[in-house]
Amino acid sequence: MVGEKYSLLVLREIFFGVRRFDGIARNTGAPRDVLTARLRHLVDAEVITKVQYHERPPRFEYHLTDAGQELRPVLLLLTQWGDRHLVDRPPVVWEHHCGTDLEPVVSCRDCGEEIGPGQLTPRFASPEWTAAGHLDVAGS
Amino acid sequence: MVGEKYSLLVLREIFFGVRRFDGIARNTGAPRDVLTARLRHLVDAEVITKVQYHERPPRFEYHLTDAGQELRPVLLLLTQWGDRHLVDRPPVVWEHHCGTDLEPVVSCRDCGEEIGPGQLTPRFASPEWTAAGHLDVAGS
DNA sequence: GGGGTTGGTTGGTTTTTCCAACTGACCGGA
DNA sequence: TCCGGTCAGTTGGAAAAACCAACCAACCCC
Structure with missing residues (x-):
């Protein structure tokens, strides 16, 4: 898409x-x-x-x-990334209805902690993916 | 990119x-x-x-x-969207180190509220964008 | 020495993208 | 009534990108 x-x-x-x-x-x-x-x-x-x-x-x-x-948060986050790494100054800011310039944060619904590196491990639904070497996470 | x-x-x-x-x-x-x-x-x-x-x-x-x-949250969110709208069952889940299957949420850093529709208004850095009709938000 | 792995490169075909021009149905003003 | 402009596309041909199969060099293991 x-x-x-x-x-x-x-x-x-x-x-x-x-x-x-x-x-x-x-x-x-x-x-x-x-x-x-x-x-x-x-x-x-x-x-x-x-x-x-x-x-x-x-x-x-x-x-x-x-x-x-529901795609809006994706765009928001991508924009934030671009603002940080690709441009000098953000060409547009989104004003949140709380009155501030929005800085979006992503966190875990259950524990509330902000997502950082090293906190996640993938688990695959169907074992045949890994079994077929189709997605060999280990061998890399 | x-x-x-x-x-x-x-x-x-x-x-x-x-x-x-x-x-x-x-x-x-x-x-x-x-x-x-x-x-x-x-x-x-x-x-x-x-x-x-x-x-x-x-x-x-x-x-x-x-x-x-720092692109990881973007991918996480995009995956979540795809899981909801494009596939029957998520082919992969990310386990958060808090022990649960991660459901990422995006919220405003300042007020903590989760981002929903109708909470945001864009503000542009350089007026010439809008002035030139280059980005005519109004006229649509 | 044969087969397999790894990280590519090469040449030729097919698919997309790009671009400028064109269309048809309106609208507003002179 | 004619002229220009807006709007949402469509069309045809050229340029760029993607696709694919084959090839390569330098290893490894048996």
Whole structure:
């Protein structure tokens, strides 16, 4: 989903409130035909929906579904990472309704501790993955 | 960075502990030449480093830098989203050192509240963005 | 000495992306 | 009524990227 070029940028724009074809095209720099394909794909994946805002000619806006809304934390975190490592100064800050500039933190629901390195071990659902050498964590 | 095909998958593998070329190639399904390019790119971006583990012939492992480690929460959250919306059952769970299966939550550092829809408003660093109609949030 | 592992590179084909131009249906102003 | 602009795409051809199978060098173990 997010591995396709521009799909994350498209979502970013929609999170900003830019919901129309031309606006998204301008802000992402995506070629219009590629954008058409991406939007269709995101609609198919039920991340966004096409909402008609004008009868004739038919004009549409792209709105987030509930599933799409749940991607917001991912974007927020990715943005934070980019702000820290890729740019000098954050080009945009999100103001939280508590009045401060948002700094998102990720923590464990159960113990409340913030996630840091060395706290996690993966456990795989089906043993055949590892057995087939398909995911040989050990041998590396 | 993450928009390029396979780069997120490569990082996932390294987070799993798969650090060598052949293992990453197997688990991601990336063509070897593409993988070569991605790894080089990630090294250039200082997300991972090439660590020699054998002298002759020279053999390398790819390890996360500090910046790379900080991408882990992003992957965790993205995985959580995929588990919820794209697959039936999570193929892998991360065990937190507190003893439970990790469910990551994102919250505001200042007020501690979990991030939900409708709590955030964007503020842009340079007004020319909006002024140029380059990012016209309003007009949509 | 034969087979397997490892970390790539190479050459040629297929798939995507890119880009500029075009379309059709409107709207507002002169 | 004509002219320009907006909007959401579509089209065709060129450029870039991905894909794939084969190859390579330098080991290792038996």
